[in-house]
Amino acid sequence: MNYKILSTETVFKGRVFDIQVDQIEYDSGTPGVREIAIHHGGAVVLPVNPEGKIVMVRQFRYPIDQWLLELPAGKLNKGEDPYLCAVRELKEETGYTAEKVVKLGAIVTTPGFCSERLHIYAAFGLSAGDHEREEGEHGMSMIELSMQEIEQKISAGEIIDSKTLSGILMYKIQYEPA
Amino acid sequence: MNYKILSTETVFKGRVFDIQVDQIEYDSGTPGVREIAIHHGGAVVLPVNPEGKIVMVRQFRYPIDQWLLELPAGKLNKGEDPYLCAVRELKEETGYTAEKVVKLGAIVTTPGFCSERLHIYAAFGLSAGDHEREEGEHGMSMIELSMQEIEQKISAGEIIDSKTLSGILMYKIQYEPA
Numbered sequence A, B: 001m002n003y004k005i006l007s008t009e010t011v012f013k014g015r016v017f018d019i020q021v022d023q024i025e026y027d028s029g030t031p032g033v034r035e036i037a038i039h040h041g042g043a044v045v046l047p048v049n050p051e052g053k054i055v056m057v058r059q060f061r062y063p064i065d066q067w068l069l070e071l072p073a074g075k076l077n078k079g080e081d082p083y084l085c086a087v088r089e090l091k092e093e094t095g096y097t098a099e100k101v102v103k104l105g106a107i108v109t110t111p112g113f114c115s116e117r118l119h120i121y122a123a124f125g126l127s128a129g130d131h132e133r134e135e136g137e138h139g140m141s142m143i144e145l146s147m148q149e150i151e152q153k154i155s156a157g158e159i160i161d162s163k164t165l166s167g168i169l170m171y172k173i174q175y176e177p178a
Helices: A080-094 A147-155 A162-175 B082-094 B148-157 B162-175
Strands: A003-013 A016-025 A031-039 A041-049 A054-061 A066-070 A071-076 A097-110 A117-127 A141-145 B005-015 B017-026 B031-039 B042-046 B053-059 B066-070 B073-075 B097-108 B116-126 B140-143
Touching: A003 B005, A016 A080, A041 A054, A041 A080, A041 A097, A041 A162, A041 B148, A054 A080, A054 A147, A054 A162, A066 A162, A071 A080, A080 A097, A080 A117, A080 B031, A097 A162, A097 B162, A117 A162, A141 A147, A147 A162, A147 B116, A147 B162, A162 B148, A162 B162, B042 B053, B042 B162, B053 B148, B066 B162, B073 B082, B073 B148, B082 B097, B082 B116, B097 B162, B116 B162, B140 B148, B148 B162
Parallel strands: A041 A117, B042 B116
Antiparallel strands: A003 A016, A016 A031, A041 A071, A054 A066, A054 A141, A097 A117, B005 B017, B017 B031, B042 B073, B053 B066, B053 B140, B097 B116
């Protein structure tokens, strides 16, 4: 790219992300600043039940003060394989274990200001069990929806989470081509 | 929800986002912390050219040190109508003006830790003109792709931006139902 980094400073160290401020200089001599959130990423799982319905969770999202319908997902533990994270979050949030977990792809959620990368998997051959939700996930509930129901909810503005929409598109392309 | 907010503090004020740390207490008495990025949102535009191809931009993304294929998009100016932001970003990044700009929906990009909401539009009836890119957008280029080409690039991991994937899904549901 057409710049060099003059300095880099971590101005906030958090539990979920750190904030880094870089001073840069374009080749033209113009100075610039880049403020970025450093996030270590996570995994998302699109569980498909025996009737072909997709399992989603309804959960409260503090930053937007709103209940959302989302695919199960969670942050990577330090050094964790995203595949194992997907399997873990599936069990924790829905109680399901899966016979087969296959990668759909990876996404970046907000590449303009954050490094977060999410790995997305589809899970098949589900067996029900007990969920293991954390206290911050209080009130989370599960819902299983057909693709038609999901598309209606997207059009109605009832599914708005970008990782969920991204996962649905990847699944449609790979498993339900037009 | 099952908590109350004990305190809220802005620990970083940036150009693109602020960081706020809230101390909370669950009804059970357990304390909690919420670290959130406050972002004022933006607009995304999915421009459809006369042959039905979708106009995308290739741009460098500093936080992930990678060139991405994305729908044109940008941050809302203070108090700006998202529709006007979409029209402005379309002109700035691609040079196109549109006869018709219609809302596809809105998304939240990272509701676990950030308040960002993006408004997504489709643009039809495009007329070419000069783009007005900023210095930080140096090297940006434009590419027009059919839906089939886009789906191939998604499967190949060449389109990974979540707002772009979300916009493509909304467009498929509303304009190309199976």
